[in-house]
Amino acid sequence: MAVEFAKGLVVSEVLSADGLERALFVAASNDSPLEHALLDTGALTAEKLEAELSRADAPSIQGLEADIDLLDRLPAGLCTRLLVVPLRFDERSNTVDLAVVNAFDAHAAEEVAFHLGANVVAMRASLEQVESALRDRPSYAQILSARPEKVAARPRMRDETPPPDPTYSVRRTPMWGTGLLSGTPREEPSEIPIPLTRRRSTFAPALDPLGDESVASITYSRLGGGLSLPDAELVRSRSSVPVGLPEPEDGSLQIDSLPAAAVEVAPSRTGRTSSVPTRREPEVTVSPATLRRADLPPPPDAELLDRPLTLSLIPPSITLREPVTTRNVAPRPPPPSALARNPSAPPGPPSHPPAPLSVRAPSAADPQRGSMAPSAGSAPEPSQVLAALKSAPDRDAILGLVLAGARVVARRVAIFVVRRGSFVGWLATPGLASSGEITALEIPADAPTVLAWASAEGTYLGPLDPSTHGPLVAALRTVSREMAAVPIRVHGRTAVVVLADELGDTLIATKRLEEIAAVAGEALARIVRAAKK
Template sequence: MPLDLGRRLLESGVVQSGELRRAVFESLTRGKPLARALADSSSAARALLQRPLEGAAHPSMRAVVPQADLLRALPAGMAARLLAVPVRKDPRTGTVDVAVVDPLDPHVEAELAFHLGAPVRLIAAPLAEVERAVLLVGRPPPKDPLSSTADYAAAPPSITDSRPEQSPRTEPGVAPVAAPASTEEDAVPLVRRSRATMRAPKDEKNTLRAPPPPPSAPPQPVRVPTERPPRVAPIPAPVANTRPAVTTQPQTSLETTAPAPRAGDDRSEAVPLSRRRDTARPPTTDPYEQRKEPAVQMVVDFRAASREERAAAAQARPAAERKSTRVKLEPKRPPFPSLTPVLEAIDVAQDRDALIAALLRGIATTSAAAALFAPRRGKLTGLGAAGNLDPARVRAAPMSLRGALADAIARGERIGTLDPVADRELYDALALERFTSVHVLLHPAFVADKPALMLASYGMGDVLESSRRARVLATAAAAAMERLLRR
């Protein structure tokens, strides 16, 4: 149960009984996870939960990179309430690795295994990293309206009928039924009724009666004609006049009747109103017959012209703006080589070059590409590369300590994609423009609390195994560098 974490912290002396009671009260009334409530109520618990709660049978991790598809498969709010984030699914066994604050809680393992439909392995992680991973996916827990006294007071009242009261419709001729007299107090009805239906009128004179229906008249018989109706001759169509009527004077108004013919006029009929138009005389010659020169026929191959234009535009563009062909990076698959020979080579390294070669060989055991950087004059310079990386490109230009590099130094490790704009220098040094959606592992090695080396790799077949080996290599490299500096 989630209270086991508080019980263990109380028995170990990390929190006091009053702090535990306050944390349990906050968790029950406000719906806050117990780990977050303990961190808010106790400074000692906050300092303890800033790092993974490492157990004997559970691995640990410091940087949590959530798997969005696995996290969205859980019910809304479960990841935030249990402080559990799925980070990886083994393609061979189907086991889902889940980063949790308390890896000793069996309730979390049972709940996640039920909803994910797969076996679950719990991995200890810091509280802040788990909360940050939950916020990255954007699945906050739903707010419980009855979680606190203030929320309960603000809860909406019970649902009632908000429609306006209407008087009941009474059929004509039907008197309302009166309620029987009773000496006891009337019960309150569940549905509010209007005052008109509470008691029936006792006076029969006020009772509405329907008027008697009028006497119905006998139906008229339907007469069926026995003779066929007379045949009607069709109306002849009007004969169109082929002679167009041309007017020389424009008409300003229309008359309702045609003007009568003048005396001495030879025309036998008047011009009808439908022929009067304010139009000019039509031309007597065809304008197309006046053009004597023949039309020139042009044949243009538009497809050939477009191909030539596209080829010329492609040659005119610079090489940086041309569309690059990206491929999907094939990660290094297990089984991975043993790290024991590499650690032995690091322990017996006598110079800087032997140490760099051993570190690159160790990083490349689980990654398709590996690189090594060292700080110099406030910037990082490349020392070497392994796998499908060009060492000359890694050593080409120094990089500023910003973006992903600064985040890795501050957190101790960083696993994720790089921003092509903010991390442009590291993006070019690792030649990531060839691939799509590549996760890069950055792990610094510290000497005297200062970053002395930066291990970088991508194309990892197992992210957790790569992170564990990078942590072991960084520790061994720091010890070897201190030994070389004391010589």
């Protein structure tokens, strides 16, 4: 199954992550398609699964009839496992028409193309149609009866000499302790023994046996077992004797003993600074007296012991590159032909001068206009907004919930109400409503704007043409290349248009805005019905 399809189910909150996990476990355990697992576990209903699968950008087909020859050329059980049905084979173009349930999954078409050695054109069909086509195919008994019978082999005559039995040459390893099977004399082993340990370094003084063994064991354990025990003896030296460190007085990290081979012997370097500001490295200073033992002669490199040894407890600093700066490039405005005068077509420049856009001050009688203060907590969940819309008491509460729900998927939102043949700015996010320009807008409904196009056709996603949206662009100050306009309809007529800018994922944002608009339309219709009673 396509990863994008599974992610889309979880991101769009059609399916929970736990439900998808259970379905995947059932599909993997039973070796069944994930579509069947989603239905068997109750994660999705058949109608909801079909609605999600129909979102694929693929042609649909009705009335499936499987091609028996193509089914025989495919491995047994492949079509049932992938939920595909081969329909037709075109010899001239070497193309196979394939009906699939999940058009998001390209693996099914690739698998069929590999086995048939032909190009595959995938067409979407419902799960019920594909299962019916696979059930209605002729049984294997009918297929076998239609094939010619195999000719039996000629029986052997009684006086015919049978062929000799095949002989096999088997070579087995001789049993332990037995002599050689061949007469080849065995080579004598080499008289020169292989040394198991290397020679001691010339500058290392001789230590007592117990000291050698203990130091090697300590070195091996301090190095994390990275060297074998003989190799660990090689790295020990005069400086490999465990060092006793003074006990810290401030209760910091205490080290009982440490081989000097793991201590960095380095003189103090002045003038070396890190290019990245880091915290001060804790240092442990070891006096030379603690490194000497009374029963050992001084080593050849005794002059190094006169210098203080520094043990660094944190890794060295790392130089970071300067961050790359980018320029804010203003989006190129769309061509003037992007919007048409007709509201039922995508917005474009009018064929004749439209009605002028008027900017008026907000009336004092308009209730609850302006911005809605954001809540101090986190953003509300979409399910909470939808539940609150169903029980909202009045129009202002509904519009406030619409603004709060739209802010989950867009940073800047403005709500326009249809009043007396115009789109009147009503609510906006605090960043837009602080200047008062959005709530002072009144745009004629017959002007070629995205508001008129969304009111007549539906959801709009695209740029704003500055030539036809001058006052709106001036009120928004900055616009992105993709803005969404979603209408809220009451009894089939547009009552409110939600304009959203700075979207995150446009697919998820438009879907979420459409869900909020649908529930808000039902809530407004409920308020209208209650007012008429």
